[in-house]
Amino acid sequence: MNVTLKVWRQKSKDDKGRFVSYPVRNVSPDASFLEMLDVLNEELGKKGEEPVAFDHDCREGICGSCGIVIDGRAHGPGRGAATCELRMRSFRDGDTIVAEPWRATPFPVIKDLVVDRTSMDRIMYAGGYISAKTGGVPDGNSTPIPKPVAEEAMDAASCIGCGACVAACPNSSAMLFVGAKVSQLALLPQGKVEAKRRVERMVDQMDKEGFGNCSNNYACEAECPKEISVQHIARLNREFLKKTLA
Amino acid sequence: MKLDSKIPSGPVEKQWDNYRFNLKLVNPSNKRKYTIIVVGTGLAGASAAASFGELGYNVLAFSYHESPRRAHSISAQGGINAPKNYANDGDSIYRLFYDTVKGGDYRAREANVYRLAQVSNSIIDQCVAQGVPFARDYAGYLDNRSFGGAQVSRTFYARGQTGQQLLLGAYSALCRQIDLGTVKFFPRREMLDVVLVDGQARGIVARNLVSGAIESYDAHAVVLATGGYGNVFYLSTNAKACNATAIWRAYKKGAVFGNPCYTQIHPTCIPQSGDYQSKLTLMSESLRNDGRIWVSKQKGDKRKPEEIPESERDYYLERLYPSFGNLVPRDVASRRAKEMCDKGFGVGPTGLAVYLDFSDAIKRLGKNVIEEKYGNLFDMYHEITAEDPYKTPMRIYPAVHYTMGGLWVDYNLMSSIPGMYVIGEANFSDHGANRLGASALMQGLADGYFVIPYTIGDYLASSKFSPVTAESTEFKTAKADLDAMVHKLMSINGKKSVEEFHRELGKIMWDNVGMARTKETLTKALEEIPKLRQEFWQNVKVVGSSNDLNADLERAGRVADFMELGELLARDALHREESCGGHFRVEHQTEEGEAKRDDEKFSYVAAWEYAGPDKTPILNKEPLSFEYVKPSQRSYK
Numbered sequence: 001m002n003v004t005l006k007v008w009r010q011k012s013k014d015d016k017g018r019f020v021s022y023p024v025r026n027v028s029p030d031a032s033f034l035e036m037l038d039v040l041n042e043e044l045g046k047k048g049e050e051p052v053a054f055d056h057d058c059r060e061g062i063c064g065s066c067g068i069v070i071d072g073r074a075h076g077p078g079r080g081a082a083t084c085e086l087r088m089r090s091f092r093d094g095d096t097i098v099a100e101p102w103r104a105t106p107f108p109v110i111k112d113l114v115v116d117r118t119s120m121d122r123i124m125y126a127g128g129y130i131s132a133k134t135g136g137v138p139d140g141n142s143t144p145i146p147k148p149v150a151e152e153a154m155d156a157a158s159c160i161g162c163g164a165c166v167a168a169c170p171n172s173s174a175m176l177f178v179g180a181k182v183s184q185l186a187l188l189p190q191g192k193v194e195a196k197r198r199v200e201r202m203v204d205q206m207d208k209e210g211f212g213n214c215s216n217n218y219a220c221e222a223e224c225p226k227e228i229s230v231q232h233i234a235r236l237n238r239e240f241l242k243k244t245l246a
Numbered sequence: 247m248k249l250d251s252k253i254p255s256g257p258v259e260k261q262w263d264n265y266r267f268n269l270k271l272v273n274p275s276n277k278r279k280y281t282i283i284v285v286g287t288g289l290a291g292a293s294a295a296a297s298f299g300e301l302g303y304n305v306l307a308f309s310y311h312e313s314p315r316r317a318h319s320i321s322a323q324g325g326i327n328a329p330k331n332y333a334n335d336g337d338s339i340y341r342l343f344y345d346t347v348k349g350g351d352y353r354a355r356e357a358n359v360y361r362l363a364q365v366s367n368s369i370i371d372q373c374v375a376q377g378v379p380f381a382r383d384y385a386g387y388l389d390n391r392s393f394g395g396a397q398v399s400r401t402f403y404a405r406g407q408t409g410q411q412l413l414l415g416a417y418s419a420l421c422r423q424i425d426l427g428t429v430k431f432f433p434r435r436e437m438l439d440v441v442l443v444d445g446q447a448r449g450i451v452a453r454n455l456v457s458g459a460i461e462s463y464d465a466h467a468v469v470l471a472t473g474g475y476g477n478v479f480y481l482s483t484n485a486k487a488c489n490a491t492a493i494w495r496a497y498k499k500g501a502v503f504g505n506p507c508y509t510q511i512h513p514t515c516i517p518q519s520g521d522y523q524s525k526l527t528l529m530s531e532s533l534r535n536d537g538r539i540w541v542s543k544q545k546g547d548k549r550k551p552e553e554i555p556e557s558e559r560d561y562y563l564e565r566l567y568p569s570f571g572n573l574v575p576r577d578v579a580s581r582r583a584k585e586m587c588d589k590g591f592g593v594g595p596t597g598l599a600v601y602l603d604f605s606d607a608i609k610r611l612g613k614n615v616i617e618e619k620y621g622n623l624f625d626m627y628h629e630i631t632a633e634d635p636y637k638t639p640m641r642i643y644p645a646v647h648y649t650m651g652g653l654w655v656d657y658n659l660m661s662s663i664p665g666m667y668v669i670g671e672a673n674f675s676d677h678g679a680n681r682l683g684a685s686a687l688m689q690g691l692a693d694g695y696f697v698i699p700y701t702i703g704d705y706l707a708s709s710k711f712s713p714v715t716a717e718s719t720e721f722k723t724a725k726a727d728l729d730a731m732v733h734k735l736m737s738i739n740g741k742k743s744v745e746e747f748h749r750e751l752g753k754i755m756w757d758n759v760g761m762a763r764t765k766e767t768l769t770k771a772l773e774e775i776p777k778l779r780q781e782f783w784q785n786v787k788v789v790g791s792s793n794d795l796n797a798d799l800e801r802a803g804r805v806a807d808f809m810e811l812g813e814l815l816a817r818d819a820l821h822r823e824e825s826c827g828g829h830f831r832v833e834h835q836t837e838e839g840e841a842k843r844d845d846e847k848f849s850y851v852a853a854w855e856y857a858g859p860d861k862t863p864i865l866n867k868e869p870l871s872f873e874y875v876k877p878s879q880r881s882y883k
Binding site: 012028032035039044045048061064118120126130131138139140153161 | 293296297300311312313314315316317318320321330332368370371372373374375376377378379380381382383384385386387388404405407410411414417418419421422424425433456485486487519520522523524525527528625626629630632695696699743745746787789790794795797798
């Protein structure tokens, strides 16, 4: 199939940036979207033009590196998949496909489609953990955890930290990302000890980084490649309230 | 070079405890005066960096990723082994030790493997304490499953995302230390050289991938946790950025390289579908617990799988190995799949695939149970192939997956460069010639949480350090050399892209140094690789600038190193005139077509020493002895 890729080109953080269109020919429908970008980049390289920069690594939807807004949607058409899992068969022959970086104040563009998401890491530094030092912990089976609770914690823990929730949100809110971690650890008995401090510090850092708040738009859940439920935002709010009242 | 493995004496059960007691300790208040560099923040690197930080050392951690959570450990699906014996099926530390030595085809050190089995139970406890949501049964206790090559259920798992959950656990411990200020994390930095002062590793030189600047960092010890070199084959299940540059440059500075020819081919990957393909996707081998592998009894059968009646199917693993069936170790399952395809029984459009069928398991257990166990894997398969594995069998084919070889290390995990340690997949230490399923996560975390935090202290406490800063001559020289190399890569301006060279190298490697190696193919590889390398340095085209984010330039340096490493791999495979584990020499097989070892001649670690550019490397041998697990022909019949 033949497509036209209208892609965001931006030399550096301080460059203004613009869209540039490139034709891409003879793409297999079984190729992934990123493999289509590889083909384009190899052609650009041969002509001495700079390839389109984009983040990617595992290409199986788990590392969270990739993230492109495709035709206006974070990670492109379809549900429950990261950009790297998107196949060209999702498009039609002759389509013009628009590709842009995540757009949010806490995600400054580094180059083309690559953005700086370290703001999300800094939220984790602030409290996304249980303070269990190496060694000196009890046997793994010492505290039974009801299966449904463990499963719900696992649902939350499956977040890949890609930032699609932020990119999809009109307020650039990171509350699904933060909620997923707060919720995972608040559900588990071993995480309850530090629950108050955790939610306070993570939310505080989230605000400092310039992420917005949730206005119940739910675009985050719709675009999350792991389909993490907004119920975890509800639990984040509840945990925050518990901290405030206590 | 004289290699001292520092294997302790005494009974294997007591070796680690006694050894640990005799290690020198660093006074708690002195720890912050020591700086440790950790390169790579996957399972091994993140767990080590976090543990060093907790102990009070000053830690500098580096990753070419933007965040530690992107490391390739995250892709591991199946699980992590520990002989907790929660399943009451007769498991023990000794049994895990035994299985690992046997599974590695008697090419690993007994002492290392015993220690690995010993500390593995603590890993599970540690991860649970961190909030890793392992699968649980209805009583709320941890669930286990059995995994390729094991007859007991000792594998702990978190759906098909165990690597992700364990990495996020280690990442969370690392985050805490970063917040406390004991660890400083440097994102988007690629280590390009290790710097030696007075023969000791005293720092690294790294490229800032955003600004392009070559930066110098000094320390008292350097830990490499930079993963394996499977991408030397171009197509592998490794993530795109996985590379061998850190360990290769260290090799060229004097770290000897152990058993480079031990590479693992994973039996259950999604087959290649076209030339544009950028990588291969692994399907966890836990699928083999419930899936049955088969091909048609007719050659070149073009019928749909559903149209082939039961009586015309060949469940060849169940036929050849009645007691292990579909759960034979990876090397056996891979080789048999290749063999069936080579004989013309392969399925699918390319004929390079076999079926992995879940219909019996779905009938027996119900779709819900299968979905709960493997849902994400089935979705991934569906996404990639547009076929629904709940309705039609998966097509699978082997692909390069893991490298057991790596930099040689002693019992302390220190390389032959004093002060430079190597942990996780980057070292050669624990898996011998073949790694068992669910043992990579175990080794990465064992090294990082429970081995290196002790052994590094002994080195720091017992060594003398001359004053060094990043401004010292040695750093300036290293930086100048790298600036020159970058300049050279940028100025060749030839006709072929970096990817083209990488693909060509991968083809040479897969065709000649892949699943079945012969003297002829290996000799051919040894002729072709240097030619390709020569062409690379005359005809490669690297576009863009060296002063900003430039993926093409990053890849160029990595491919240049792969082209040297590929040659060493082939050389090692040629010299090892036997078959063992993942190294299969066609000339050396039993009548039944199984790997045939030669313990008389090859019961040793091949540790290759760099001798200079275009010089034949020197082979050093570390003999292996087996006091507990007596070598026998592996049999899974």
